[in-house]
Amino acid sequence: DAGVIQSPRHEVTEMGQEVTLRCKPISGHDYLFWYRQTMMRGLELLIYFNNNVPIDDSGMPEDRFSAKMPNASFSTLKIQPSEPRDSAVYFCASGPLAGGGTDTQYFGPGTRLTVL
Amino acid sequence: GQSLEQPSEVTAVEGAIVQINCTYQTSGFYGLSWYQQHDGGAPTFLSYNALDGLEETGRFSSFLSRSDSYGYLLLQELQMKDSASYFCAVRWDDKIIFGKGTRLHILP
Numbered sequence: 001d002a003g004v005i006q007s008p009r010h011e012v013t014e015m016g017q018e019v020t021l022r023c024k025p026i027s028g029h030d031y032l033f034w035y036r037q038t039m040m041r042g043l044e045l046l047i048y049f050n051n052n053v054p055i056d057d058s059g060m061p062e063d064r065f066s067a068k069m070p071n072a073s074f075s076t077l078k079i080q081p082s083e084p085r086d087s088a089v090y091f092c093a094s095g096p097l098a099g100g101g102t103d104t105q106y107f108g109p110g111t112r113l114t115v116l
Numbered sequence: 117g118q119s120l121e122q123p124s125e126v127t128a129v130e131g132a133i134v135q136i137n138c139t140y141q142t143s144g145f146y147g148l149s150w151y152q153q154h155d156g157g158a159p160t161f162l163s164y165n166a167l168d169g170l171e172e173t174g175r176f177s178s179f180l181s182r183s184d185s186y187g188y189l190l191l192q193e194l195q196m197k198d199s200a201s202y203f204c205a206v207r208w209d210d211k212i213i214f215g216k217g218t219r220l221h222i223l224p
Binding site for chain 1 (some may be wrong): 146147149153157158159161162164167203207210211212213214216218
């Protein structure tokens with residue numbers, strides 16, 4: 001299996017621009033997670049889906065952030081408009097139901113976002 | 117609220133054994149997970165304790181005691197490649213909580 005695939009790997013944008021991060025989970029996994037990691041705040045769960053349905057989005061910072069999962073093999077995290085404080089590494093992870101779902105997660109390589 | 121506490125840093129010598137603790141102030145969770153993250157890399161899953169007791173996977177073992185609100189990750193025969201950050205995590209109801217991570221430094 002190719003593992004979790006994220007794109008782009010690096011994104012540099014200017015404040016106010018829209019940013020879209022993409023994720024392809026491991027085939028057959030029922031759960032998909034979006035995380036943000038910074039030195040100051042550590043690893044933060046933003047939102048997660050089970051069978052394409054959002055379960056917990058309490059970690060989404062504000063209305064500028066939105067996430068969708070239109071099908072089992074694709075998800076997006078969108079920031080509009082972006083701000084410098086959104087600069088971070090964004091990870092997507094997926095997990096199998098058989099492995100506990102939310103307890104066994106496989107992370108993608110991450111997208112390093114820099115907002116100028 | 118719910119939180120996980122880990123030491124921020126631990127230092128050990130190559131070949132030795134080190135224990136990384138994780139304590140929590142929540143109850144009713146679904147077990148304890150551990151992840152490893154090297155600098156510049158992504159977290160990778162190490163182990164999951166669904167029940168109290170010790171789980172062993174090669175050089176790594178993980179322990180959970182719900183009554184003591186305590187768990188730990190044990191790394192044996194330390195190698196330089198084990199230098200990384202280690203995170204504990206729990207699922208509580210529909211919430212997933214990660215600790216702040218423990219940075220493991222290994223001396224030759």
